[in-house]
Amino acid sequence: MRLQIVGESVRAIEDMTHGKLLSKYSDIPWRNIIGLRNIISHDYANVNYTMIVKIIKNNLQDLDNTVSDIITEINKQQRELNDRE
Numbered sequence: 001m002r003l004q005i006v007g008e009s010v011r012a013i014e015d016m017t018h019g020k021l022l023s024k025y026s027d028i029p030w031r032n033i034i035g036l037r038n039i040i041s042h043d044y045a046n047v048n049y050t051m052i053v054k055i056i057k058n059n060l061q062d063l064d065n066t067v068s069d070i071i072t073e074i075n076k077q078q079r080e081l082n083d084r085e
Contacts, residue, residue: 003052006063007037021070028066 010033014022022030036055040047 003055004037004040007033007035007040010034011037025066025070028063033063 010022010030014030014034022028
């Protein structure tokens, strides 16, 4: 399930940046995304598929937009570092 991969990626980013990157984007419920990943991975017999469909319909576009903003910020910072060298 792709939502599981999203949750794993969010957790990895959170760990790698010690919570500093994602905290800049507090409008996204990062902890809930990680929690959903845990439910899908470990409690899959109790997954509420109605809730999953609701999340997909109502929240994925905001997440996609925020991830695009994060990528833009990282690329900008990388260009600035390269310009200093």
